Amino acid sequence: MTIDQNPASAIRVHGLEKAYRKDRPVLRGVDFDIAKGSIFALLGSNGAGKTTVVKILSTLLRADAGTAEVNGVDVAANGAAVRASISLTGQFAAVDEILSGRENLVLVARLRHLPAPGRIADDLLARFSLTEAGGRRVAEYSGGMRRRLDLAMSLIGDPPVVFLDEPTTGLDPQARLEVWQAVRALAANGTTVLLTTQVLDEAEHLADRIAILHEGRILVNGTLAELKRLLPPTTVEYVEKQPTLEEVFLALVGDHGPGDAAPTATTATTTTTGTERS
């Protein structure tokens, strides 16, 4: 896959290398390019180096070699300018448990030096269906609520580039769908999203382009259709249409999206399995 030299790139990474210990390189020359306003998924198993890439791009970590630009600004040379145009949502919901949800949002709005932080907080609480919980301490929130709050905090000040590092880790299927919707809404507004995930499904559903990071290198980079073409041409096979466990779960516990609502189980054999996963 070639890296397109599109001037409308929001993120440009070239030859990125990083080793926490000399004998164990984590990144061994990573290249990719993300077009403005697109969702880019960095796919890889645990330890592939996804978080390291995100940390370098969000100026939390210095690269050993290579260059990285965010919005045309070099992350190593001018970290402060990069931080002004990004927002990071890490693997764990980075929220203040002792403060209320609203106070968390006000805190971030103040730190971004925005006028009317209270109004910004109220708007976001409404947008993420947290108005009712807004006055409660975050320690009382469920995992899904924390994640939504976390995302809401990342959107304050409308940063043009958003990094989401495994944003759905530890979420139940419903909360995951809520996060997906929020991510789609972001991209629809022109925000560039770099998403890391180890859930293949997530990349498939959300991303405009997908890159697979493996052992510190990008193996492939392309659209879903391009990646599918890498394998031999499809052969037609007849398979029973069985509902996935996710479809069963969502149909039983709630309604989310027209596509997932009805498990059209034509040959459903064992649909009443215990689905006690949280």
Place this chain on the structure above:
Amino acid sequence: MTTASATMPTTTHFLGDTAVLTARSLRHITRSLDTIITTAIMPIAFMLLFVFVFGGAIDTGSDVPYVDYLLPGILLITVASGVSYTAYRLFLDLQGGIFERFQSMPIARSSVLWAHVLTSLVANLASVAIVVGVALLMGFRTGADVLAWLAVGGIMVLFTLALTWLAVIPGLTARSVDGASAFSYPLILLPFISSAFVPTESMPGPVRVFAEYQPVTAIVDAIRALFAGQPVGADIWIALAWLVGILVVAYGFAMLAYRRRRA
């Protein structure tokens, strides 16, 4: 092709960002006031124990009430145990990921640490005030004038700042909550091998040498003289030299630990 304008949001916002973040961690304290009370309880227990149990058997070589003699050391113990909460809170911020959120935002980066340090200052001075209040109830009296009180306050502020920056180091580098706060135990014990509870003259050779040349003795002697309305002499300069020295070294290592997180 860098189109970046040389915006410098970090330096100009240092004071504002520090104020916002300090307000945040102060809220942690007002929502768990037990941390201030817990900080004050152990020194108060020591004070009760020493004044009403051991005090009768201790010969301080002067005729001042024992509670007057021992209060300066108790105040130092209060701060020494209180700063461990800074390491604890810092560690929790790092673990929870909110530290990285702050670090990836367009704010003055060092204000994240300064907010914790200023919060420690407020919390510890509140604990110290409680301990002084209990001491007054137990019969502590002082002839100190306003200037002497200000001098004592200044020493306590400097002492808290020095120890808090010391606490920042384990807060940033520890691998567990226990590790983050364990550093404070030796600090709490240090006043026992000083002039805080008994005169150093009563100690055997090597212990006495250690006691006389470690910082707590100079600081305790200076505060004791200020409370008694006596001239402080050279003690205060030795005390200040220790405090500024510890502050500078601890700050340096704390900043080093802070920067190394990005390496």
